[in-house]
Amino acid sequence: MVSLTAASVVPVSCAMALLGVGCLAAALLAFLLVRQLVKQRRPPGFPPGPSPIPIIGNIFSLATEPHVFLKRQSEVHGQIFSLDLGGIMTVVLNGYDCVKECLYHQSEVFADRPSLPLFKKMTKMGGLLNCKYGKGWNDHRKLACNSFRYFGSGQRLFERKISEECMFFVDAIDGHKGKPFNPKHLVTNAVSNITNLIIFGQRFTYDDRDFQHMIEIFSENVELAVSGWALLYNAFPWIEYMPFGKHQKLFRNATEVYDFLLEVIKRFSHGRVPHVPRHYVDAYLDELEQNSGDPSSSFSYENLIYSVGELIIAGTETTTNTLRWAMLYMALYPNIQERVHREIDGVLTNGRAPTLEDKHKMPYVEAVLHEILRFCNIVPLGIFRATSQEAKVNGYTIPKGTMVITNLYSVHFDEKYWNEPGVFSPQRFLDSSGNFVRREAFLPFSLGRRHCLGEQLARMEMFLFFTTLLQRFHLQFPPGTVPTVTPKLGMTLQPKPYSICAVRRQQKFPGS
Template sequence: MESTGRLTVLLKVSYGQACLYLGSLLIILLSFLLVRQLVKQRRPRGFPPGPTPFPIIGNILSLASEPHVYMKKQSEIHGQIFSLDLGGISTVVLNGYDVVKECLVHQSDVFADRPSLPLFEKMTKMGGLLNAKYGRGWVEHRKLAVNSFRYFGTGQKTFENKISEECLFFVDAIDEHKGKPFDPKHLVTNAVSNVTNLILFGNRFTYDDHEFRHMIEIFSENVELAASGWAFLYNAFPWIEILPFGKHQKLFRNATAVYVFLQQIIERFAQGRTRQSPRHYIDAYLDEMEQSAGDSAASFSQENLIFSVGELIIAGTETTTNAIRWAMLYMALYPSVQEKVHREIDQVLGNSRPPTLEDRLRLPYLEAVLHEVLRFCNVVPLGIFRATSGDALVRGYSIPRSTLVITNLYSVHFDEKYWSHPDVFSPERFLDGKGNFNRREAFLPFSLGRRHCLGEPLARMEMFLFFSSLMQRFSLQFPSGAVPSLTPKLGMTLQPLPYAICATKRQQ
């Protein structure tokens, strides 16, 4: 009896000591992690100044709402080049045209890398095309994509006819609404993505293809989630992956579903392939895989093919789709601007023939409207994050290799040095005194340097042909008493919130 009591006491003492020991270890571990995090948050010597970060999380909370606007305001305090702390990730932000050009053009190689962020590493393993590190893999994939876009798309005279055919499908689908209110997002997204699909797969998808439509919706959702606060938190603290909740988990589930779908669709369009006689990007990529099979350093692989196709679909759809949706919204919002577009189209085209690319020079006001939409709406306000491939010196500041770099393109398009009254929507800023279209230097919706958008020529073709075809046939108005919000939906792109519009067939 007495021995049993002693054993109980000993067990209680041992248990208490064990808890104390484990508690001490936990405190030591947390203290170590805290000190390590605080050390990471120290600015390197010669680094640009910036707003004071909070302990642990840095400046992440400041990016929760309109990060592009926040960064422009900070540049007014700290200068055109300043730094942020994204939870221990030292970041340099470039604001205004002058410093963006200085870095992306005059030091293009140094600012051509991609950051090895945990989110990018998990999603694409830093492979594919858009997120690939600056090196042989990126060069190989970029070259193949540029050649494919030229060979299967913009470099072919017949490709304009294919876009015009898609424009006809598009306006006919709108006409089915008979002037009643509808949300144009679905139709615009499908029409624009089909142009890229012709290059990637040699085929288009019907507007009622629910499987492809669902995949595009997932892509769009991931573009939004990838710039959410949870994404920034995951990059700073990747261990939060163990948490069963959070938007990052939705992002990963979406990515898995898209990967499987792309795998299936690539297999489908690779059927009937003849080696060295490519019909589209898929065939051309598989040819490169076979040719480089004996080269252990080559980057072409089945996995990178899937990543590249997914990235090209996103890049080829999101920006152009949102630009056209913004353009439709602003035509209804500014009837006087829409009236000038209609007048110009009637004078040049009438209603007897569809627009062609040769009409761009004869439709300067329409071109000015599209350019002002891209400037004013800033579809990709922060570009795609970059990193330095080596040590850089910018305006007396030292930027170490592998530093995360954000180019605030919003600040470029609202740079008072180059744009008078930038907060006013005014297509006339792109016209000279004689009414001719006037290119502007500080106009960078497709970025600059080594990593500028390879699909820029295609995007410009699409925007002109889709928008001119739309405006030739329809007048756009909001439903009675329903003016939508101009507040954008935040993500890697700025897209309009869902809105309804009426497209009334014009009587010319």
């Protein structure tokens, strides 16, 4: 009897243990579910918005053309409304009036960055672009602005350096002898070299494979950073431990880029003389040494790597994609291209190279570049922001730390400020006498304290590269082909790969 009783106890104990584990798991799951649903409740006074799906919220609504979806939602819920991104309560700003109220009139309130798991993983909320609003951001922003001024746009010789890069660029295009080619590679290299001159004091050749690879990874991460997987990771960071998903590719790319940047920084800081900086890296290392005894200082080798990477990608993506769209639209609208040719030829007599002083003499060229920036919306949602303190907007209350999306696409397609915004028309930037006119609702570089610090440099590059290119070439598509103008989605809107023919115009041009 004793042996039979002992034997019967074992399976009962196992069953009880399994039942207990199952109950604990169910209770934990129920707790997490209730916790998630509580997170998804809108706070009192919060803007309304589209109804979320339980748990995942409105994440999948942003999977395709999020800027278009958000503008359509503003027509239902108003210029300011909310989204639930898997428990991350988010406010969306639409239309020029609303964006100006928040980013300009309440600039400091909307100057923070959201503490998203993705930002924490990628840059630990350090560096420059994703840094939290405060002393660290102020110090890094000041250093970057000074560096762009001292080593870039504020330097008299820097325009000549851009012009030299323009010549490398058009000479490389000339090598295709008017045959079809994809301009992405050459445009990206040429534009990134301008930023490289400021950061490293040196350009990279167009056949530098290591640098090319890094730029390609950067470009890929710009797409991956707003993919569905990235949004899911922000909502549910535990998926980091899943062996699959595009977020894993994002992290692998970042690690590879940071390792490469560390080696490049070491190479270009060799021979540095303290307090005699040759470029941004030298200037940063000076700050790092001067603040070495200050525990509150945010200057570090890690933040140097993050800052360099962010400046390279920010200085490359916007201008590169603007020029790629410009080439596509010139070939798509030959009548506009012909008028650009006439204006360039009328100003740049005897084939001389363009200078920034020619800018005010070329109102139509300026109008074309502005319309491309407006119509193509290179950075449609800007970079996500957060409130640094409680905000009051249009009668709504937005708590401190709330993530904010600024839909710049809705600003550039705001019917209140733009007549027929869905039509590509450079003429909207000209008055009745053909003079260039600035438009109020034009914010391709955003607004407020977090506006693009490289705006002046980007404008210099766009004008010089565009005029040098159109002075030398007529752009047309290969016979029988017309590429799509539907953009490739990511943090930036870039053209899908296309081929173009750059045919040498019959003019006298300056030598290489």
